[in-house]
Amino acid sequence: MDKRKMKYLPHKTIERLSQYRRALLLCQANGKTHIFSHEIATIQHITAVQVRRDIMLIGYTGTLRKGYNIADMISLIGKILDSEKVQNIAIIGMGNLGVAITKYFSGKRTKLEIAAAFDVNPVKIGKKYSGVECYHINQIIKIIKEKDISIGIITVPSTETIIIKNILVKSGIKGILNYTPKPVNVPDDVYLEEYDMTTSLEKVAFFVKMH
Amino acid sequence: MDKRKMKYLPHKTIERLSQYRRALLLCQANGKTHIFSHEIATIQHITAVQVRRDIMLIGYTGTLRKGYNIADMISLIGKILDSEKVQNIAIIGMGNLGVAITKYFSGKRTKLEIAAAFDVNPVKIGKKYSGVECYHINQIIKIIKEKDISIGIITVPSTETIIIKNILVKSGIKGILNYTPKPVNVPDDVYLEEYDMTTSLEKVAFFVKMH
DNA sequence: AATTTATTGTTAATTAATTAACAGCAAAAG
DNA sequence: CTTTTGCTGTTAATTAATTAACAATAAATT
Missing domain, CATH: 3.40.50.720 (NAD(P)-binding Rossmann-like Domain)
Structure with missing residues (x-):
């Protein structure tokens, strides 16, 4: 995900990415390794389409019928939201x-x-x-x-x-x-x-x- | 402003009405009696059109070149947002x-x-x-x-x-x-x-x- | 008294955000 | 091995929110 693309992420997507990350960190702490779009959606009270759309926008792809790799997604969201230095x-x-x-x-x-x-x-x-x-x-x-x-x-x-x-x-x-x-x-x-x-x-x- | 109409106020308008009221209460406390849409807009970091649009939606009308009566507007927003009983x-x-x-x-x-x-x-x-x-x-x-x-x-x-x-x-x-x-x-x-x-x-x- | 200015109220246009629809396909079931 | 199922990724459609445009007009200015 390059910087040019990030600039154009909708504001609402930015907010949700922050929320997804928190949800994913919790799931990870519970030992989960993969998650479906509809699971994230339920946690966040939104639709699965919206989750998939956001994930599409950041250029990540999950595995068919297996869902998204939680660790990978956390790391990618970090690359987008976090600055390199503190x-x-x-x-x-x-x-x-x-x-x-x-x-x-x-x-x-x-x-x-x-x-x-x-x-x-x-x-x-x-x-x-x-x-x-x-x-x-x-x-x-x-x-x-x-x-x-x-x-x-x-x-x-x-x-x-x-x-x-x-x-x-x-x-x-x-x-x-x-x-x-x-x-x-x-x-x-x-x-x-x-x-x-x-x-x-x-x-x-x-x-x-x-x- | 009847109840039927209120139901259809956009969510964002509801939020802004709450914010307008707080701003208006402050202005009132400072002795102001009237306010222009662009003044409210500046306080809230939004556009004057948006303010006028929200005000239109709640069915209030200001006075041309004099702006909106602060007391009236506070009272109307109260009628919309507040419940009759506590x-x-x-x-x-x-x-x-x-x-x-x-x-x-x-x-x-x-x-x-x-x-x-x-x-x-x-x-x-x-x-x-x-x-x-x-x-x-x-x-x-x-x-x-x-x-x-x-x-x-x-x-x-x-x-x-x-x-x-x-x-x-x-x-x-x-x-x-x-x-x-x-x-x-x-x-x-x-x-x-x-x-x-x-x-x-x-x-x-x-x-x-x-x- | 005529003209200019500043503001409202509203419709139309635009942009942003969400949702629907569905093709593609891997895994599971038969 | 064929069919069904359930999920992803994406385009198209829809809905929500914002902004532009402008007519109407009261007040101020000339």
């Missing part, structure tokens, strides 16, 4: 959410690493969270340069979102994942992803109500 | 994530209320988190019935996801928001939404790498 991540805001993310994520992917945490609370500074050291927020620019961090996760109170976003942009960050409910604007060369739990919850509530 | 929510798993969600959400929406929290840790049971009482997990079915809870948020360790999902389904829950990385299957009459932070992070990492 991508370092900073997490800003060590409240419950920041700690939850750090705890959940640390050690999960070899090519993605939470390299630093930041907060303003003196009690937290110097402490380690799941092995990640917490620095004072006024160190962000320095540490980001030192540790070659390219991605920032914002988990501060939403009153601080914009300030932090500006610092991150100034520090030359390449991607931001904003978990606060305050949407931000970033320059074109910074990739931005935002998630607000309220949207998901209100959506569930809406469809429950409509039943 | 929808009660249970959150299962009072780890960092569960606490973060409870803290962030409590008191945010008058028609959605976190009515109970659950955990197995004796230290947590009986405690209140942002005013929400924490019960032992073996009380789920009882409390869900008693408090008329229709939505469950799962934030337990992923080893426990399926057990909890099964309890929730058994208790007659109508909607599940699964924040654990283990995908679950539910009967057709239960609305399911899943979110895994890893997908967002790997997506950001991918587009950063591809820059």
Whole structure:
């Protein structure tokens, strides 16, 4: 799978590849070596056609009547999603959410690493969270340069979102994942992803109500 | 806006309505009374056409050259998204994530209320988190019935996801928001939404790498 | 009072995402 | 050895979502 082709993978396919990989890793841990498209589909609540289509797009082929080789697929998805060298991540805001993310994520992917945490609370500074050291927020620019961090996760109170976003942009960050409910604007060369739990919850509530 | 029409609102529009409302509430808090489609668009990182289209779909009309009345729009979105009576929510798993969600959400929406929290840790049971009482997990079915809870948020360790999902389904829950990385299957009459932070992070990492 | 400007509302066009349809074929069954 | 079965890979069709285009018009400007 060459780089030219990867660029044109649909966004939704990128998301699903990440999900497939997690599902496949679990299956592998359970001792499975092969898997059918309809099995992946059931796990992910999608159709088998969609799974096969995504797999087609990344240029992998399974074995007729035997399914897909799990190890091969994990490795191929890694070639697509992962960077060759480790991508370092900073997490800003060590409240419950920041700690939850750090705890959940640390050690999960070899090519993605939470390299630093930041907060303003003196009690937290110097402490380690799941092995990640917490620095004072006024160190962000320095540490980001030192540790070659390219991605920032914002988990501060939403009153601080914009300030932090500006610092991150100034520090030359390449991607931001904003978990606060305050949407931000970033320059074109910074990739931005935002998630607000309220949207998901209100959506569930809406469809429950409509039943 | 009658119920028949609401059913046919595109899923993406539902999500955006939730986001518009939050943006509008913020603007309102800042003393604004009217807003243009392109202003909403900028906040949400989408196009003005899309905003106008969504607004058209919900049957609201603005004033030419004056924009949309913020209070009216908030109220209309409420009529669409919110249920007439309060929808009660249970959150299962009072780890960092569960606490973060409870803290962030409590008191945010008058028609959605976190009515109970659950955990197995004796230290947590009986405690209140942002005013929400924490019960032992073996009380789920009882409390869900008693408090008329229709939505469950799962934030337990992923080893426990399926057990909890099964309890929730058994208790007659109508909607599940699964924040654990283990995908679950539910009967057709239960609305399911899943979110895994890893997908967002790997997506950001991918587009950063591809820059 | 006429003209320009800025904005809404909506239809049409386009693009993105999903699903249907089916040929090809290896393995299993008869 | 022939037929059936069940799965893959792919093209074509469909559906969903977004964007373009523009008429209508109130307000601002000349």
